[in-house]
Amino acid sequence: MRTLPARRLAAVALTAAASVVALAGPAFAHVTVNPGSAAQGGYTAVDFRVPNESDTASTVKLEVNLPLDHPLASVRTLPMPGWTAAVEKAKLDKPIKVHGSDVTEAVAKITWTADAGVKVAPGQFQEFRVSLGPLPTDADSMAFKALQTYDNGDVVRWIDESKDGQPEPAHPAPVLKLTKATAGDAHGATATASPAAGAHGDSSDHAAASDGDKTSSDSTARTLGVVGIVVGVIGTAVGIAGLRRKSGSAS
Structure with a gap:
């Protein structure tokens, strides 16, 4: 029973990560000059x-x-x-x-x-x-x-x-x-x-x-920023889930 909150937390984290990508997506689709x-x-x-x-x-x-x-x-x-x-x-x-x-x-x-x-x-x-x-x-x-x-x-x-x-x-x-x-x-x-x-x-x-x-440096920076946010959200969720599992095993 103690693993259910961890699963829910992971699901919430993945949903949040997907939302970040969805919100950032339109910013990549502007009409641009290249180079x-x-x-x-x-x-x-x-x-x-x-x-x-x-x-x-x-x-x-x-x-x-x-x-x-x-x-x-x-x-x-x-x-x-x-x-x-x-x-x-x-x-x-x-x-x-x-x-x-x-x-x-x-x-x-x-x-x-x-x-x-x-x-x-x-x-x-x-x-x-x-x-x-x-x-x-x-x-x-x-x-x-x-x-x-x-x-x-x-x-x-x-x-x-x-x-x-x-x-x-x-x-x-x-x-x-x-x-x-x-x-x-x-x-x-x-x-x-x-x-x-x-x-x-x-x-x-x-x-x-x-x-x-060439793709504009602004788009590249935004892409890297979104990737960093997604990785951070998922990493945090995995870490918290691991701590909850250890806590459940110890009790």
Whole structure:
């Protein structure tokens, strides 16, 4: 009879561990930029990684807004079978200099729309690749506000900006961190490629591509934190159960 409380305690601990994982799960499913960082002043290629978070609906459209406070002269989308990319440009209030020439407009928005019969189904994700540059030299990050549309009409707005010292918002905007260029970077670029690699929205003869595909360090840290919590809960339950068994045997 003395073993029943220990079993119940173990069951409660396992339930608590499962709850921790369930609560932490949605934090891993944000729309993100991968890789999550690039060198200031250079050209790079990034993937906007879009997980399908619904159990009953599929993703059929992604809209990504590019910040015009730090306009990018060269923006190209990688052709992707089954999806159509539309690029919208906007006039700049103040022209920017790129390789000695004035650039008066920049890409403000990219919209990917799925063709008939194409979708990102539940349990799947899709990556939308873009080459960008030159990246600003006077900023340490760029936020790309995104809208994810499902085939049932639901729209998830990934537009909230994270702030230091505060909890992560429910729907954070994808962020590309910008690091100081090093001597090893070619013209401050993280990677370079032939202009033929891109297909849409370019306003310069320069483009870039990167083979790196890294998961953000924030996601990794959250994963390790969840694993630590689960292991701690289970370990505590096992320890207490052992003590109860020893106590029962001694009495």
